[in-house]
Amino acid sequence: xxxxxxxxxxxxxxxxxKIYMQGGGELPLEILSGRPGYINFLDALNAWQLVKxxxxxxxxxxVTSFKHVSPTSAAVGIPLSATLKRACFxxxxxxxxxxxxxxxYARARGTDRMCSFGDWVALSDVCDVTTARLIKREVSxxxxxxxxxxxxxxxxxxxxxxxxxxxxxxxxxxPAEIEEKQVFGITFRQGRNNFxxxxxxxxxxxxxxxxxxxxxxxxxxxxxxxxxxxxxNSVCYAVDxxxxxxxxxQQSRVHCTRLAGGKADTxxxxxxxxxxxxxxxxxxxxxxxxxxxxxxxxxxxEDVCAEGNWQKYFTTRPAPFTKEEQxxxxxxxxxxxxxxxxxxxxxxxxERAKKSGVRYIAEPGGSIRDDxxxxxxxxxxxxxxxxxxxxxxx
Numbered sequence: 001x002x003x004x005x006x007x008x009x010x011x012x013x014x015x016x017x018k019i020y021m022q023g024g025g026e027l028p029l030e031i032l033s034g035r036p037g038y039i040n041f042l043d044a045l046n047a048w049q050l051v052k053x054x055x056x057x058x059x060x061x062x063v064t065s066f067k068h069v070s071p072t073s074a075a076v077g078i079p080l081s082a083t084l085k086r087a088c089f090x091x092x093x094x095x096x097x098x099x100x101x102x103x104x105y106a107r108a109r110g111t112d113r114m115c116s117f118g119d120w121v122a123l124s125d126v127c128d129v130t131t132a133r134l135i136k137r138e139v140s141x142x143x144x145x146x147x148x149x150x151x152x153x154x155x156x157x158x159x160x161x162x163x164x165x166x167x168x169x170x171x172x173x174x175p176a177e178i179e180e181k182q183v184f185g186i187t188f189r190q191g192r193n194n195f196x197x198x199x200x201x202x203x204x205x206x207x208x209x210x211x212x213x214x215x216x217x218x219x220x221x222x223x224x225x226x227x228x229x230x231x232x233n234s235v236c237y238a239v240d241x242x243x244x245x246x247x248x249x250q251q252s253r254v255h256c257t258r259l260a261g262g263k264a265d266t267x268x269x270x271x272x273x274x275x276x277x278x279x280x281x282x283x284x285x286x287x288x289x290x291x292x293x294x295x296x297x298x299x300x301x302e303d304v305c306a307e308g309n310w311q312k313y314f315t316t317r318p319a320p321f322t323k324e325e326q327x328x329x330x331x332x333x334x335x336x337x338x339x340x341x342x343x344x345x346x347x348x349x350x351e352r353a354k355k356s357g358v359r360y361i362a363e364p365g366g367s368i369r370d371d372x373x374x375x376x377x378x379x380x381x382x383x384x385x386x387x388x389x390x391x392x393x394x
Contacts, residue, residue: 009038028173034165044144047122050229055124062124063104065116072115074226075107075242087270102130107242113290127152146171202385209383216360223339232392237264238337257349261356279315333357341391343367347376
């Protein structure tokens with residue numbers, strides 16, 4: 001296939017639309033089901049690069065959940081604790097631990113379940129049956145992977161009345177070194193961002209605390225590779241082999257840190273026993289449970305515990321999850337990694353990171369206030385590495 005006609009571009013009024021290879025070559029992908037759209041392919045191709053690099057960097061199967069050209073999360077295939085399985089709604093899968101790829105998917109899809117609603121999934125490895133079964137029961141737009149086991153493919157083809165978007169990518173495809181795009185009729189040309197992210201990037205430790213365990217190296221690599229494919233400005237919190245909070249596309253660095261930190265906090269609080277034991281009505285669907293959990297934790301648009309509201313969601317009225325209880329729980333956290341796609345210009349980022357249990361940081365460095373940022377890290381006993389490499393993505 002040398003080109004594929006799309007229904008429309010970013011929006012229905014943007015026609016005609018298609019994907020094709022410059023010079024008339026064959027596309028390095030195959031559409032096995034559905035009819036992916038313009039934004040679907042933007043998600044798919046960015047997401048595939050992310051999981052491919054994570055697998056190469058850490059040697060573990062990797063999965064990411066993408067929405068609107070930024071990852072909601074990314075994770076590698078590490079077994080989940082019993083508590084995390086409950087929080088990610090996968091505690092009913094008996095053979096989950098036997099599939100590292102399924103574990104990676106459970107983590108990536110379970111991190112920010114509200115933002116992952118209607119996502120695009122990318123797998124670093126051939127999709128197996130366990131992973132396919134997990135994907136089938138979630139609301140998702142499509143998937144890209146280097147291949148599919150026959151039974152897994154049939155499971156996915158049955159999704160969305162046979163219209164689920166399934167794309168196979170050639171794992172050996174290497175794009176040209178120079179890339180181009182147009183904005184307002186003007187062509188932009190640049191070298192591809194082929195910068196390799198690995199442990200060598202984390203050797204310039206600038207804080208008094210030089211301790212950087214293997215688990216932190218892994219998590220910082222997860223954060224940095226995630227940021228490489230996140231719309232900038234961006235900050236990513238990571239722990240236990242997964243991105244737990246991504247703050248994308250903010251004009252202010254501290255707003256990125258706050259946004260990502262808030263998502264990380266919600267992920268941690270989902271594992272609190274008060275949340276895990278919420279008495280949901282058996283008729284309440286998974287997406288509705290996600291919305292109610294977010295309301296219960298963050299107390300946003302609706303007080304789900306209020307009289308007249310709780311009856312819509314619960315069999316009995318739950319006690320509210322107070323801000324004092326939440327803060328006490330979050331204050332017990334430690335060992336979280338944080339990556340930033342550009343330098344921290346002020347120490348307020350460190351202050352916010354500390355509130356979400358951050359112990360390890362990787363950022364490019366190069367601010368005129370680096371000394372103040374380092375001093376703030378030293379005050380909390382944090383370990384910070386300067387990577388010297390900016391990771392903007394637009």
